[in-house]
Amino acid sequence: MLAGMAAGRSTISDASGALDPGSTARCLEGLGVGVDRTVDGDGLTTYAVRSPGVGAWRTPGTTLDCGNSGTTLRILTGIVAGSSVSATLDGDDSLRRRPVGRIVAPLRAMGADVRAGTDDSLPPVTVHGGSRLTAIDHTPPVPSAQVKSALLLAGLAATGATIVRESVATRDHTERMLRARGVVVETAGGPTPGSVVIRMDGRQSVTPLDERVVGDVSSAVFWLVAGACHPDAELTLEGVGVNPTRRRAIDLLLAMGARIEEQRPEATEGLASDDGEPLADLTVRSSHLEAIEISAGDVAAAIDEIPILCLAAACASGTTRIRGAGELRHKESDRLAGMAEGLNTLGARVTIEGDDLVIEGGADRAGHGLRGGEARALDDHRLAMTFAVAGLLGAAPVRFDGRSAAVSYPTFFRDLERIRA
Numbered sequence: 001m002l003a004g005m006a007a008g009r010s011t012i013s014d015a016s017g018a019l020d021p022g023s024t025a026r027c028l029e030g031l032g033v034g035v036d037r038t039v040d041g042d043g044l045t046t047y048a049v050r051s052p053g054v055g056a057w058r059t060p061g062t063t064l065d066c067g068n069s070g071t072t073l074r075i076l077t078g079i080v081a082g083s084s085v086s087a088t089l090d091g092d093d094s095l096r097r098r099p100v101g102r103i104v105a106p107l108r109a110m111g112a113d114v115r116a117g118t119d120d121s122l123p124p125v126t127v128h129g130g131s132r133l134t135a136i137d138h139t140p141p142v143p144s145a146q147v148k149s150a151l152l153l154a155g156l157a158a159t160g161a162t163i164v165r166e167s168v169a170t171r172d173h174t175e176r177m178l179r180a181r182g183v184v185v186e187t188a189g190g191p192t193p194g195s196v197v198i199r200m201d202g203r204q205s206v207t208p209l210d211e212r213v214v215g216d217v218s219s220a221v222f223w224l225v226a227g228a229c230h231p232d233a234e235l236t237l238e239g240v241g242v243n244p245t246r247r248r249a250i251d252l253l254l255a256m257g258a259r260i261e262e263q264r265p266e267a268t269e270g271l272a273s274d275d276g277e278p279l280a281d282l283t284v285r286s287s288h289l290e291a292i293e294i295s296a297g298d299v300a301a302a303i304d305e306i307p308i309l310c311l312a313a314a315c316a317s318g319t320t321r322i323r324g325a326g327e328l329r330h331k332e333s334d335r336l337a338g339m340a341e342g343l344n345t346l347g348a349r350v351t352i353e354g355d356d357l358v359i360e361g362g363a364d365r366a367g368h369g370l371r372g373g374e375a376r377a378l379d380d381h382r383l384a385m386t387f388a389v390a391g392l393l394g395a396a397p398v399r400f401d402g403r404s405a406a407v408s409y410p411t412f413f414r415d416l417e418r419i420r421a
Helices: 019-030 070-081 101-109 145-155 173-180 217-229 248-255 296-301 303-314 326-330 335-345 381-393 403-407 412-420
Strands: 008-015 034-039 045-051 086-090 113-116 122-128 161-166 186-189 196-201 234-241 259-263 279-285 319-322 349-353 356-360
Touching (some): 019 034, 019 070, 019 403, 070 101, 070 122, 070 145, 145 161, 217 248, 217 279, 217 381, 217 412, 248 296, 248 303, 296 303, 296 326, 303 319, 303 326, 303 335, 303 349, 303 356, 326 335, 335 349, 335 356, 335 381, 381 403
Antiparallel strands (some): 008 045, 034 045, 086 122, 113 122, 161 196, 186 196, 259 279, 319 356, 349 356
């Protein structure tokens, strides 16, 4: 999306061939951005993006199909709000259940003409560009990197300074990528521990950049849990992004006793990606995990990794409580209910208490507390991959519909087979 905003040519290498970034690319093409794709033997994609710049985008002739990608829909809505074009953004049945009111309200406060379905709460979203935007000072009621990013990217076209105040610091990939592209973004600590204030002046331009994508920690965590819970495992994952605002799942596994070793390159070359994302090679070995308490702040910082962490908790000694996990109800599925139902079907003991998940451990390191069975993945890629790892660890086969894994990790089952063998 940032390459599409910048006038000129950008190259993005080592990108996942997943469906979500593909949805983003197609939406940009609908706005008049040229996108060429090259796929290597490992399934990684290089995108060559040729853009006239956001100021020269064209109004698409059809609805922009965001597929299953909430990231695409929410962030692109903010960008289009600051442009001169008009567009309707929609997606699949799952995406149509994802809330968008949290971006519609603040964008309207900036002066944008944005409308959504079902009382402005659900997709599709229609944006009429060309409005004069004025920066706002906004405190999201629920910390969200997507909301923050949508407002910052709309704020590039606004008069004044856009300020986002977060009670818990969310992933800062957008801020890093903006800085790498010549945009001044200031970040400071907030009034309470762990809070942060992001400030960015409007009327700044995004410049083109060639960069490579770091290994996705949300995908890596599946293998970290598999390696820690399996009785005879040693896995090394190379070039994983260990951004401080994104690595909470790694730190939670370490707190549970996972034997994870980080090795960072000593030389400057390879220490970070082109936009300043820190990298590390991660080696995980068979471990004895102990239960911990996961706070609401932990959930906000590791929201995408909670399903696989639930499986780690099922394999740990003791009872793990995951607090304040209500936001999981609004992902690709109701992950709160889906994880409880699925893991209970497979022999774990999981209960829901309000917005908390309580997981009684007891599966030993061979996963023998997990029995086989049929789990419902609910067309949710993270549930499907979690149940696949449960099958790797359990005493009997696990059956589920795994097609949705391609949304974020199209080579997941190929990698799983390499490890299983």
